[in-house]
Amino acid sequence: MLNNSHSLFHAVHQLSRQLTKQLNEALEPFGLYNAQWAVLYVLKANGALTQKELCEYLAVEAPPMTRTIQRLMKQGYIDQRTGLDKRKKFIHLTSKAESEFPKWEKAVLEANQVLITSLPKGSQDAIYSILSEWLIGIKQQVKTVEEEAIFND
Amino acid sequence: MLNNSHSLFHAVHQLSRQLTKQLNEALEPFGLYNAQWAVLYVLKANGALTQKELCEYLAVEAPPMTRTIQRLMKQGYIDQRTGLDKRKKFIHLTSKAESEFPKWEKAVLEANQVLITSLPKGSQDAIYSILSEWLIGIKQQVKTVEEEAIFND
DNA sequence: AACAACTAATTACCTAGGTAACTAATTTAT
DNA sequence: ATAAATTAGTTACCTAGGTAATTAGTTGTT
Structure with a gap:
């Protein structure tokens, strides 16, 4: 956990x-x-x-x-x-x-x-979709934070 | 997928x-x-x-x-x-x-x-446990491969 | 037509992390 | 007791990736 x-x-x-x-x-x-x-x-x-x-x-x-x-x-x-x-x-x-x-x-x-043998197929798919989502989320989040910073200038 | x-x-x-x-x-x-x-x-x-x-x-x-x-x-x-x-x-x-x-x-x-807001709590736990397991697996796997290489010398 | 703004790529310089070779201190073996 | 092996840390040099500043070419404006 x-x-x-x-x-x-x-x-x-x-x-x-x-x-x-x-x-x-x-x-x-x-x-x-x-x-x-x-x-x-x-x-x-x-x-x-x-x-x-x-x-x-x-x-x-x-x-x-x-x-x-x-x-x-x-x-x-x-x-x-x-x-x-x-x-x-x-x-x-x-x-x-x-x-x-x-x-x-x-x-x-x-x-x-x-490298991937120790990772069961199910985990591979799970981790890939979580990581992809997360990456997209981070990029949006970062962009938003930057825009707020510009707005507050 | x-x-x-x-x-x-x-x-x-x-x-x-x-x-x-x-x-x-x-x-x-x-x-x-x-x-x-x-x-x-x-x-x-x-x-x-x-x-x-x-x-x-x-x-x-x-x-x-x-x-x-x-x-x-x-x-x-x-x-x-x-x-x-x-x-x-x-x-x-x-x-x-x-x-x-x-x-x-x-x-x-x-x-x-x-950085973590876009990642739901459930995904955080899921990804962490998968990554941890995977890391352990990789280290073992790598060690095994190296030992085989030494054995085959 | 000329000047300003933008774009693609490069250069210079920074941090992060890796391997190989080395030094100095400590164990282990003989 | 001494020589050999091991260990902790350092130095030198490599790749990867980032930002800032620059150059050359293209587009937009007037």
């Missing part, structure tokens, strides 16, 4: 660190890190996207995304193409990335499998 | 970032960051601890803890005393920290309140 918010927040934080740690270990043989994998995964699933769109999909600010993209480019897994709007940079998976992707995905799925 | 592990892990990760971000904002007026607050909170609740013990309580490796402690010391909120075993450093809250603590706690609790 939960007696305070500290414990809950701490558990979330700790879990997040465990997950990324294990994922990084799984990706290590390929010279990839979890932030890079996240980008590759989104690009594979959605096709070419601008950096802005990638930021929105992954809920990350622009500067870390710039860095991750520059690294992936250096490794030859993506390329940038500017469109009509020269500010926008569309990010594409290279054929090199396309051909490596299945290996990466396999390693990641195996790691995820290990 | 959860269709893959990526979504779940991503939700956990994103939530963790939201929570620390909001907590940092709440602590900003006091010149504190969430990692420092975590240490202060544990020391207040448990009394003096060695750095090793602090690491275990907060599930953090030693190097980041060293850094957090050095910062808190510079701010005059803690002091180190070596015991009989000269390797161990016991960390104490200073009276300055003790007198400031209630203000910090109030700010943190208010922030936590905002």
Whole structure:
């Protein structure tokens, strides 16, 4: 039974660190890190996207995304193409990335499998829906608090 | 309904970032960051601890803890005393920290309140118990996998 | 047509947390 | 008693993510 918010927040934080740690270990043989994998995964699933769109999909600010993209480019897994709007940079998976992707995905799925075995399917669905709802709630709440702050200026 | 592990892990990760971000904002007026607050909170609740013990309580490796402690010391909120075993450093809250603590706690609790309003009490308990179980499971699982790896050497 | 406002991306700099390699103190074995 | 192994903490260096300030390109206004 939960007696305070500290414990809950701490558990979330700790879990997040465990997950990324294990994922990084799984990706290590390929010279990839979890932030890079996240980008590759989104690009594979959605096709070419601008950096802005990638930021929105992954809920990350622009500067870390710039860095991750520059690294992936250096490794030859993506390329940038500017469109009509020269500010926008569309990010594409290279054929090199396309051909490596299945290996990466396999390693990641195996790691995820290990991480998730101790969580019964029912709990998986429960936790996912609670977390999703909570995230939405937090974003609204934060927005509201900010607006009140502006209003009170 | 959860269709893959990526979504779940991503939700956990994103939530963790939201929570620390909001907590940092709440602590900003006091010149504190969430990692420092975590240490202060544990020391207040448990009394003096060695750095090793602090690491275990907060599930953090030693190097980041060293850094957090050095910062808190510079701010005059803690002091180190070596015991009989000269390797161990016991960390104490200073009276300055003790007198400031209630203000910090109030700010943190208010922030936590905002973050948790969108999560019904039932969901709080549900999520906390699932997360706790899951964390335990992951640690066992990871340990097992490592042992198998050693065995197969 | 020219100036103002906005937008996408980058740069510089901050905190958090991780591993590997090291130092100093303490146990354990021989 | 001394050499070897272990332990607590530190240092150096890595990735991740955040904010603030800047640049270049685009839109809107007048």
